[in-house]
Amino acid sequence: MGLTSKKLLVLVAVIAVAMFCATIWLWPRLSRSGVRPVAGRVGLLVGGQLSILAALGLGINSYFGFYSSFADLLGTDQAPGQVVDYSSGGTPGKLGLQMQGHEPVGVPGGGVPARAGRIDKVEIKGAKTGIVTPAYVYLPPQYFQPGFSKQDFPAAVILTGYPGTAESLITRMKYPQTATEHIQKGQMQPTILVMLRPTVVPPRDTECMDVPHGPQVETFFTQDLRQAISANYRVGHTAQNWGIMGDSTGGYCAVKMSMQHPEAFSASVSLSGYYSTHDDPTTGDLFGGSAQLKDESDMMWWLKHKPSPDVWALVTTSRKGEGNYKATQAFIKAVKEPMQVASIILPSGGHNFSTWNRELPAALDQLSKHLSQ
Structure with missing residues (x-):
């Protein structure tokens, strides 16, 4: 068990x-x-x-969904994954992606991919960083329909908080189920979702940074992950085809990586995210003594001292129950063109799944609308 x-x-x-x-x-x-x-x-x-x-x-x-296994809890499973390539007929498996199975989407008709889409369970090994992590890839129904057989689809990276489990994005947040329902209703364009946690070198919380002399997590997400997915699925290759979304730590990572890497992600959503890197025992030394790296990890500093990126961001908070309300208001006021910002502000709601589930449907729809095919 x-x-x-x-x-x-x-x-x-x-x-x-x-x-x-x-x-x-x-x-x-x-x-x-x-x-x-x-x-x-x-x-x-x-x-x-x-x-x-x-x-x-x-x-x-x-x-x-803090820990997915006893090895995850104890930090004992450090063995790197073995990559198996599948190169025939475009079957997923190229460039460091190992297919591990398929799952139906938990909606009526979920057993038929052309009606409800499909969830692929994969393992990704970064070609540049060597980081190995599991992920789930949601494919919309149109991906399997003959009329869309030659079409590339927009994609969004979906991140949990820290430490999080990728499974919670399916079981608790219900991203695939929401996407299928909204696509069927015409509220969302068909979009591929790549679901994983930001903790790709557990148990360390890297805050999605390229750590000096340490794991290059930022490079993994902005380059390796996109390359592996694009090599195995019909996904667009430009930043306009890619978005990123997450809650808590995942939300911070989403906004940070879109602002710092507009060449990778053109749109982002932060559900209850914060705006500067945490510094605690779970992170260790993320900056290697560099004051510049520490400054650049603060998005308010970035907005003040760096050119405004041409990206769109949606941030969420609650007037009561969330600790990021004032910081979110300050972030919204600090954004200047060409960057665009939108928000969802609830009257009340805590830092939990119940709150995020209230924000997710509208946020996912908006993210999809800001991506190109």
């Missing part, structure tokens, strides 16, 4: 309930003095509390 397995969650919850019942049942029998009764009481208390904490931890991880 994996870390996110419902069977494991149920099993641990049952153990917690059993420990609670055992404590009530056995406590009178262990009320005497002596080493064994005292040890028994300590054992019941410790066992009960640990089982309750384990059940709560598993439940919270399942809901928020």
Whole structure:
């Protein structure tokens, strides 16, 4: 049973309930003095509390998608992936992309790709950076329809927060399901979604930076990822064909990479993102002592000291419940042409999936409208 397995969650919850019942049942029998009764009481208390904490931890991880496996949690799985190329007939597998399977989209008719689209599970190895990470690629229904067989599609990179799991973009955020429904209703143009987490060198939070003498995560997203996807799918190759979107850390990464690399992404969406790089034990030293790198990681500094990029950005926040409200207002006021900015500001909403699910449908539609085929 994996870390996110419902069977494991149920099993641990049952153990917690059993420990609670055992404590009530056995406590009178262990009320005497002596080493064994005292040890028994300590054992019941410790066992009960640990089982309750384990059940709560598993439940919270399942809901928020912090870690996808025990190896991910403990940081023990550091082995690089092995790339298998598939070069015949345009089958996905060129330039560092390994196909690992397909999944239906969870909507009516989801088993028929030409009606509902398809989700590919892949592993990508950066040609320049050597970074290896899993991802999901959503292909819209039109990708499989004869009338679109020669058409290139716009694409958007979709990022989780830190540490996040790519699966949560499907199970909790429901990006593929929303995309299919909105495409069918004509609210969104057919768009390929490349879904993954920004934590491509776990457990470190690189804030999507090229770390001096460290992982080159920014290069992975702005070059390697786009090249691998374009080599394997019918995707446009210019910045006007590509957007990037994310929540929390993923939102910061999205806006930062579109502003700093308009040659890679012409549009971005930040759901509850922040505007300057975090500096804490999860990040380590991201700047190598460079004051310039630290300044450039602050988007407010970038807007003040760098030429305004010709990109579009959508930022979201809430008047109550979000910590980025004032920073988002300041960011909106600081944007100057040719950059364009839009916003979704809710009356209230916390830094969580419930809030992002309220913002996602409109944000995804708008991102799609700002991409070219």
